[in-house]
Amino acid sequence: MPDCPALFIGASASHQGKTTVTAAIARHHARRGLKVRVFKTGPDFLDPMILERACGAPVYSLHLWMVGRDACRALLAQAAREADLILIEGVMGLFDGTPSSADLAAAFGVPVLAVIGTHGMAQTFGAIAFGLAHYREDLEFNGVLANRVASARHAQMLSEAIPQGLRYCGHLSNADDIALPERHLGLTQAAEVTGLDKRLDRAADAIASTTLAELPPIVHFEDAAPEAPSRLLDGLHIAIACDAAFSFIYPANIDLLASLGARISKFSPLANEAIPDNADALYLPGGYAELHAARLASNARTRDSIKQHSDNTKPVVAECGGMLYLLDTFTDIEGKRHQMLGALKGHATMQRRLARLAMQRVDTLHGPLTGHTFHYSTLETTMQPVLTASHATTGAAGEALYHQSSITATYMHAYWPSNPAAAAALFRGEPL
Known part of the structure; x- marks a missing residue:
C-alpha cells in the first residue's frame, strides 16, 4: 500500500483562491527539493496549467464520475509511489456538485484544507470554518486558511474567531500580490501571465509563514494500477x-x-x-x-x-x-x-x-x-x-x-x- 503525505484544498465557494493556495503550497515544497504531484478535481484545463508551472509535473484530473473511482485510485496510487507530496485542488465549494469535492476527498481519505476568502468578513469566518469542518462526519478536516486578508488587525480578528478544536493554518494577505488573473473561461493561461514564476515564488514565500510550510499527514492509498488497453491505434x-x-x-x-x-x-x-x-x-x-x-x-x-x-x-x-x-x-x-x-x-x-x-x-x-x-x-x-x-x-x-x-x-x-x-x-x- 503506497503511503504519501497528501492534502485536499477545498473552499467555501468558487473564487476563494484555491488555485493560488494550491500552487503556493506546491511551489514551496518543490523549492525544498521535494517531488510534488498535483491533481485537479473535475474537468478543468486552465487551473492545471498554473499548477503544472508550480510543481513542474503534468496535472491530471480526478473525478468520481468523469474519470471513475477505479481510475482515480490508480492515478493516486501511482503518484504516491513516486512523489513526496500529493495535493488535490477541489472545484467550486467543498460540498457543491454530484459528486462533490468532499465526496472525492472522503473516498480516498485525504484530509481537507478549507480556503476562505475573507474580504468584508470578520467573526463570520469562524462560523463558516466550523460549518465546513462539521458538515460531514466522514471527512477528515485538516484546517482552515484565511485568504485575501486586508491587514494585521484583520488577520488577528480572523484567528480569534476560530472555534476551539479547529486548526487555524494562517493567512495570505492582499498585499502579497499573488492573485491570479482571470478571463471569461476562468484563469488566464499560464503562458500568458506576465511574471508568473515570480508570482508563484511570492505565493510560496507567503505560505512559508503558515503551518502549511510543513508536510501534511501521511495518507495510505490503496495499491492499484490501470489496465493496459489494447493497441487499437498501433502505428497511427x-x-x-x-x-x-x-x-x-x-x-x-x-x-x-x-x-x-x-x-x-x-x-x-x-x-x-x-x-x-x-x-x-x-x-x-x-x-x-x-x-x-x-x-x-x-x-x-x-x-x-x-x-x-x-x-x-x-x-x-x-x-x-x-x-x-x-x-x-x-x-x-x-x-x-x-x-x-x-x-x-x-x-x-x-x-x-x-x-x-x-x-x-x-x-x-x-x-x-x-x-x-x-x-x-x-x-x-x-x-x-x-x-x-x-x-x-x-x-x-x-x-x-x-x-x-x-x-x-x-x-x-x-x-x-x-x-x-x-x-x-x-x-x-x-x-x-
Missing part, C-alpha cells in the same frame, strides 16, 4: 493542434493515445504551421480560438493543409474551439464576423453570457464516453447530429455530435480514458 500518426488558441487538452487523453499505439506530433495553427504530411488523423482541441479568430482565418498554410487532410478523407476530431475553427463563419464578442475554414456548415456567435456548463456523457457503440461542456458561444447549423450527449445527473439532452465527411465535431470535451475503444474509433474514422 496523430497530429494535434497545440498553442494559445488550442490548449484545452487533458494529459490523460494524450497518454491514452500513446498507450493505444499512436505516434503523436504537435503543430501550431497560430504560427501558420502545416499539418505534418504523413499524419493519419488530426485533433483540433478546444481553447481560445475565439480570441484569435482573425489570425487563424488568415493563416493560409495551416488552412490549406487542413483542407487537404480532410479532402483525403483522413479523420479529424474537433472539440469546442476546434469546431468553431472549422465552421463557415464566426462572430466575435465585439460583433465582428470572420470567415473561418469552411470545412463545417454553420456559424457561431460569441456571447458574454455562459451558454452551457455541464458534465456530459455520450452513449456510443462501444459504451458510454464521459466528458464535459463549457462554452460562451452558440451555434447555428444545418448539420444533423449523429449522436446527442446527455447530462450526467439529469439525463437531459446535451451537446450534439456532428459528422461531416471525415470530420467529427462537438462542443463536448471528451475524457477518452473513460472509453478507449470509442476514442480509437474516433481517430480511425469509424462510426461511434
Whole structure:
C-alpha cells in the first residue's frame, strides 16, 4: 500500500483562491527539493496549467464520475509511489456538485484544507470554518486558511474567531500580490501571465509563514494500477493542434493515445504551421480560438493543409474551439464576423453570457464516453447530429455530435480514458 503525505484544498465557494493556495503550497515544497504531484478535481484545463508551472509535473484530473473511482485510485496510487507530496485542488465549494469535492476527498481519505476568502468578513469566518469542518462526519478536516486578508488587525480578528478544536493554518494577505488573473473561461493561461514564476515564488514565500510550510499527514492509498488497453491505434500518426488558441487538452487523453499505439506530433495553427504530411488523423482541441479568430482565418498554410487532410478523407476530431475553427463563419464578442475554414456548415456567435456548463456523457457503440461542456458561444447549423450527449445527473439532452465527411465535431470535451475503444474509433474514422 503506497503511503504519501497528501492534502485536499477545498473552499467555501468558487473564487476563494484555491488555485493560488494550491500552487503556493506546491511551489514551496518543490523549492525544498521535494517531488510534488498535483491533481485537479473535475474537468478543468486552465487551473492545471498554473499548477503544472508550480510543481513542474503534468496535472491530471480526478473525478468520481468523469474519470471513475477505479481510475482515480490508480492515478493516486501511482503518484504516491513516486512523489513526496500529493495535493488535490477541489472545484467550486467543498460540498457543491454530484459528486462533490468532499465526496472525492472522503473516498480516498485525504484530509481537507478549507480556503476562505475573507474580504468584508470578520467573526463570520469562524462560523463558516466550523460549518465546513462539521458538515460531514466522514471527512477528515485538516484546517482552515484565511485568504485575501486586508491587514494585521484583520488577520488577528480572523484567528480569534476560530472555534476551539479547529486548526487555524494562517493567512495570505492582499498585499502579497499573488492573485491570479482571470478571463471569461476562468484563469488566464499560464503562458500568458506576465511574471508568473515570480508570482508563484511570492505565493510560496507567503505560505512559508503558515503551518502549511510543513508536510501534511501521511495518507495510505490503496495499491492499484490501470489496465493496459489494447493497441487499437498501433502505428497511427496523430497530429494535434497545440498553442494559445488550442490548449484545452487533458494529459490523460494524450497518454491514452500513446498507450493505444499512436505516434503523436504537435503543430501550431497560430504560427501558420502545416499539418505534418504523413499524419493519419488530426485533433483540433478546444481553447481560445475565439480570441484569435482573425489570425487563424488568415493563416493560409495551416488552412490549406487542413483542407487537404480532410479532402483525403483522413479523420479529424474537433472539440469546442476546434469546431468553431472549422465552421463557415464566426462572430466575435465585439460583433465582428470572420470567415473561418469552411470545412463545417454553420456559424457561431460569441456571447458574454455562459451558454452551457455541464458534465456530459455520450452513449456510443462501444459504451458510454464521459466528458464535459463549457462554452460562451452558440451555434447555428444545418448539420444533423449523429449522436446527442446527455447530462450526467439529469439525463437531459446535451451537446450534439456532428459528422461531416471525415470530420467529427462537438462542443463536448471528451475524457477518452473513460472509453478507449470509442476514442480509437474516433481517430480511425469509424462510426461511434
